[in-house]
Amino acid sequence: MDKEFDLRDVVQMKKPHPCGENRWQIIRMGMDIRIKCLGCGHSVLIPRRDFTKKMKKVLEKHEE
Structure with a gap:
């Protein structure tokens, strides 16, 4: 089950952030992925x- 995600997409993780938000934006991709709450x-x-294990779904695709 491959979930398609790309740079600047907004994704939902399985666990919400301690601040209460569960929407994250992908700001860097490579061997490691940096996401911003x-x-x-x-x-x-x-x-x-x-x-890839912790991501639930892509909420918004980034449009070029």
């Missing part, structure tokens, strides 16, 4: 393997 602006770097 859209509630408080905190950013987290997660290994790609963990990210």
